[in-house]
Amino acid sequence: MKEQTTQLDMVKLGIVANTCACFNLRKASRAVTQLYDEILQPSGLLTTQFTLVVAVSIAGSTTITRLAEDLVMDRTTLTRNLKPLERQGLIEIVPGQDQRTRVVALTAKGREALTKAIPLWEKVQASVVEGLGQNRWSRLLSDLSDTVLLAHKG
Amino acid sequence: MKEQTTQLDMVKLGIVANTCACFNLRKASRAVTQLYDEILQPSGLLTTQFTLVVAVSIAGSTTITRLAEDLVMDRTTLTRNLKPLERQGLIEIVPGQDQRTRVVALTAKGREALTKAIPLWEKVQASVVEGLGQNRWSRLLSDLSDTVLLAHKG
DNA sequence: GAACAATAGGTGTATATACACTTGAGCTAT
DNA sequence: ATAGCTCAAGTGTATATACACCTATTGTTC
Numbered sequence: 167m168k169e170q171t172t173q174l175d176m177v178k179l180g181i182v183a184n185t186c187a188c189f190n191l192r193k194a195s196r197a198v199t200q201l202y203d204e205i206l207q208p209s210g211l212l213t214t215q216f217t218l219v220v221a222v223s224i225a226g227s228t229t230i231t232r233l234a235e236d237l238v239m240d241r242t243t244l245t246r247n248l249k250p251l252e253r254q255g256l257i258e259i260v261p262g263q264d265q266r267t268r269v270v271a272l273t274a275k276g277r278e279a280l281t282k283a284i285p286l287w288e289k290v291q292a293s294v295v296e297g298l299g300q301n302r303w304s305r306l307l308s309d310l311s312d313t314v315l316l317a318h319k320g
Numbered sequence: 321m322k323e324q325t326t327q328l329d330m331v332k333l334g335i336v337a338n339t340c341a342c343f344n345l346r347k348a349s350r351a352v353t354q355l356y357d358e359i360l361q362p363s364g365l366l367t368t369q370f371t372l373v374v375a376v377s378i379a380g381s382t383t384i385t386r387l388a389e390d391l392v393m394d395r396t397t398l399t400r401n402l403k404p405l406e407r408q409g410l411i412e413i414v415p416g417q418d419q420r421t422r423v424v425a426l427t428a429k430g431r432e433a434l435t436k437a438i439p440l441w442e443k444v445q446a447s448v449v450e451g452l453g454q455n456r457w458s459r460l461l462s463d464l465s466d467t468v469l470l471a472h473k474g
Numbered sequence: 475g476a477a478c479a480a481t482a483g484g485t486g487t488a489t490a491t492a493c494a495c496t497t498g499a500g501c502t503a504t
Numbered sequence: 505a506t507a508g509c510t511c512a513a514g515t516g517t518a519t520a521t522a523c524a525c526c527t528a529t530t531g532t533t534c
Binding site: 175176178180182185186190191192193194195197198199200201202213214217221224237238281284287291297298302303306307309312313314316317318 | 345
Binding site: 192196203229230241242262267 | 513514515522
């Protein structure tokens with residue numbers, strides 16, 4: 167009986183490692199990001215940058231704060247993440263009518279990069295969907311979406 | 321017909337944003353990490369650090385490279401992530417028998433921090449499991465696990 | 475046993491992420 | 505009109521992540 171507490175801890179630790187939502191999501195993110203980055207490499211865009219350009223493209227002209235909310239990303243993180251894209255000339259950031267805001271928009275060069283990257287994205291995305299199977303993949307997407315809602319509200 | 325390509329692109333962009341495995345996994349990771357960090361805060365550990373301490377604890381004494389493989393994490397990332405834990409005295413890193421290796425192990429202080437953090441983890445983890453429902457949560461875990469295998473091999 | 479390959483690890487650099495704090499512009503109530 | 509509040513954004517700092525490159529130790533081959 168004297169080893170009871172230690173044993174209990176070890177059981178719990180195994181449960182943590184095997185079931186922790188944060189750990190397992192981050193692990194999957196790492197693995198998938200590496201795969202996507204590898205395939206997107208010829209486009210010159212990292213996957214995070216690719217998805218940012220896509221988000222800017224869809225939003226049209228939008229402010230930092232609104233874009234950050236769309237992306238479930240801290241506003242200051244977005245500010246930092248936009249910097250490399252601005253430096254490469256893929257997006258431009260100009261003051262908005264409300265002088266407090268700054269408006270982000272895609273440039274012609276950004277549109278070009280996107281055109282080059284999309285077929286690569288389709289390839290790697292298809293490989294993941296095929297690997298899991300369409301049904302399971304759709305289910306995973308929907309589960310992830312609900313997880314975001316759950317975590318983001320409380 | 322002259323707007324055809326532009327329209328096609330916009331459709332595709334919506335598909336990318338709504339279905340990209342990398343984007344949606346990272347988004348969920350951000351949301352969940354923020355939630356877990358918030359609840360774990362009284363422990364003094366970030367969730368990433370908590371899971372690292374758990375991994376070291378389970379592995380017993382292990383090398384950097386082996387631990388990195390377990391975590392599906394770049395070896396150099398792990399080296400960097402261990403630094404704050406070593407500085408706080410939660411782990412210790414000593415040379416192994418093979419002089420090329422360095423062996424990572426939990427300290428008494430690390431065990432203490434873990435003991436304080438585990439009940440907090442159980443609370444936030446339970447809220448996620450309850451929110452999604454046990455069945456859906458188990459399914460999501462298994463889908464994530466297969467996604468890691470899929471992405472990590474090719 | 476010496477030359478070479480393989481292995482374990484660290485550093486330099488760059489990006490991703492977020493919290494605390496600050497600045498400056500717009501809004502509101504009196 | 506102005507004092508005070510709110511809102512948008514940036515900076516300082518710290519951690520998380522990974523690639524390219526380097527160093528040192530171990531193993532292998534002749």
